[in-house]
Amino acid sequence: MQTIGDEPVYEVFARRAEGEPLRHVGSVAAPGDALARVYARSIYDEESWLEMYVVPRRAIIAVGDVRDEAVDAHA
Amino acid sequence: MSTPLLDRPSALPGGCVSPLVDLVTALADNKHALGLRYAEWCSSGPTIEAGVAATAMAQDELGHARVLYGLLEELPGAPRRSEHEWSAADARTVACVDSPFAGWPHLIVANVMLDRVLATVLEAALDSRYLPLRQRARKIIEEERYHAIHGQSWLAQLAAEGPEVRAELAAALRGDWSDALCWFGPADGGALRVLVDAGVLGAAGDALRARFLAQLAPVLAAAGVPGPLLGAGGAWELAEPLPWDRWDERARRIVR
Numbered sequence: 001m002q003t004i005g006d007e008p009v010y011e012v013f014a015r016r017a018e019g020e021p022l023r024h025v026g027s028v029a030a031p032g033d034a035l036a037r038v039y040a041r042s043i044y045d046e047e048s049w050l051e052m053y054v055v056p057r058r059a060i061i062a063v064g065d066v067r068d069e070a071v072d073a074h075a
Numbered sequence: 076m077s078t079p080l081l082d083r084p085s086a087l088p089g090g091c092v093s094p095l096v097d098l099v100t101a102l103a104d105n106k107h108a109l110g111l112r113y114a115e116w117c118s119s120g121p122t123i124e125a126g127v128a129a130t131a132m133a134q135d136e137l138g139h140a141r142v143l144y145g146l147l148e149e150l151p152g153a154p155r156r157s158e159h160e161w162s163a164a165d166a167r168t169v170a171c172v173d174s175p176f177a178g179w180p181h182l183i184v185a186n187v188m189l190d191r192v193l194a195t196v197l198e199a200a201l202d203s204r205y206l207p208l209r210q211r212a213r214k215i216i217e218e219e220r221y222h223a224i225h226g227q228s229w230l231a232q233l234a235a236e237g238p239e240v241r242a243e244l245a246a247a248l249r250g251d252w253s254d255a256l257c258w259f260g261p262a263d264g265g266a267l268r269v270l271v272d273a274g275v276l277g278a279a280g281d282a283l284r285a286r287f288l289a290q291l292a293p294v295l296a297a298a299g300v301p302g303p304l305l306g307a308g309g310a311w312e313l314a315e316p317l318p319w320d321r322w323d324e325r326a327r328r329i330v331r
Contacts, residue, residue, distance in 0.1 A: 007122070028124050034228040038221050039124040042131030 009057040010036040014049040028054070078274055082206045084149050088273050094266045095205070095275060096153045101167040101327040102193055103143035103156065108172035109189060110136030115175050116182055128225055129182070135218045136190075142211050149207060169254035169328045177247075180233055180240060184247035186226035187291065188255040194219040195287045196259070196276075204274035227294050234298035244300045252302065253329050256313065257322045259283040266324050285311075 007029040013022045025044045030036035036054040044052070081087055087095065114133035120126030147153040154165070171189055176182040197219070200212040233240050260267045264279030271279050278286070288304065292311040295302050303314040321330045 029122065030124060031232050032228060034224050035124075035128075035232070038128055038225045038228070041221055042128045043124065045131070 007031045010040070010054040011057055011060065012040045012044055012052065012054055014044065014047075014052040016047060017050055020050075022051075022053070025052075027057070030054075078204055080206050080209075081204050081275075084151065084207075087205060087275070088269075090269050091205075091273050091275055092151060094269055095208075096147065096150050097167075097325055097327075098196075098267060098270070098276075099143055099147055099150070099208075100154055100156075102196065103140045103147065104166040105168050105172065105189065105193055105327075106136045106143065107140035107156075108166060108168045109185065109193075110134070110140060112172050112176055112185070113182065116179070121179055125179075125229075132186075132190075132222055132225065135222065139215045139218070142215065146207055146211055167326045167328070169251075169258070170331060171251045171254065178243065180243045181247045183226060183229045183233060184244060184251055186222060187230055187294065188248070188251045190219075190222050190226065191291065192255045192258045192287060194222070195283055195290075198286075199277040199279070199283055200275075202277055208275065223290075230294060230298050230300070234300055241298075241300055244298070245302075248295075248300060248302050253318050253321075256284060256287075257317050257319070257329060258327055259287065260324070261319060261322075288313075 008031075010028050010030055010033075011024060012026050012028060014025045015022050028036055028039040028043060030039050033054070033056075036056075040052060040054050084092070110133045113129050113136060116129040117126055117133065120129050144156045147156065169189060171181075171185050176185065194216065197212045197215050200208050201216060203209040203212065230244070233244060260280045260283075262281045264271055264282075267276060267279035270276040288311040292302075292304050292306060295304070296306065305312045305314050318329060322328075323330050
């Protein structure tokens with residue numbers, strides 16, 4: 001369990017209208033997926049988003065690492 | 076043949092108006108008071124995100140109260156309320172919103188108890204024959220989904236902090252228990268029975284209490300704060316009788 005105040009970070013993505021790209025709108029810290037959804041809804045409510053998603057930051061893979069690996073592979 | 080909708084107050088059966096006024100007044104007053112209590116935690120939640128979520132729930136509750144007060148304005152004999160003139164003196168509220176929450180665990184218990192009790196009653200109005208109530212209930216219930224997720228998630232989070240916090244949750248639960256469970260009315264619905272018979276409300280009394288407990292009991296059991304409940308075969312029963320001798324049905328609260 002996470003200590004309160006030391007929760008994992010979730011990145012928040014949202015789309016305003018059909019056909020528009022998902023935009024990164026911010027981040028929230030939450031102990032789990034359910035509260036991350038609640039927090040994202042309450043914090044980033046400045047627009048009537050068509051869709052909104054939360055993604056655990058730990059699930060996001062930096063492309064920089066891939067490039068370095070690719071460069072390494074060709075070395 | 077489907078039952079016709081009642082689209083205006085004058086279409087309501089005569090015996091329905093007074094119990095509907097009492098119910099909507101109590102729903103709105105409790106939502107208004109709950110909104111004010113949530114708002115007191117806007118800048119003092121355990122995290123910034125929690126404070127913002129409390130603010131959003133406060134806005135939701137105050138908005139729901141305003142919508143329900145609008146419903147009252149159309150009904151004959153309803154008490155006058157407005158957000159500017161609202162006073163707690165004659166409010167039909169339960170005890171847990173009489174004074175500020177003693178701590179975050181108390182807010183969370185009110186979130187899983189009072190907030191969900193009011194939502195359960197409004198869910199029973201989603202197919203109401205009385206169109207003005209049905210339309211308002213739909214909008215409110217959509218927002219209440221997030222309150223439910225908030226309460227359940229925080230209860231689990233707090234309970235996992237250890238026995239001290241669980242004891243605080245259990246004490247808050249005991250304090251809120253009778254008001255919350257009696258709110259649905261006695262076994263047959265009591266004063267709400269006439270609304271059920273007329274199709275203005277889908278259910279009341281034991282039927283609504285069972286729906287509420289079916290959602291609440293597993294959450295409490297998983298958190299290790301079981302409350303006075305007996306579970307057997309997927310059904311949940313109260314381990315202790317409710318104090319109906321102290322239940323004020325018109326004010327919808329326990330007399331203390």
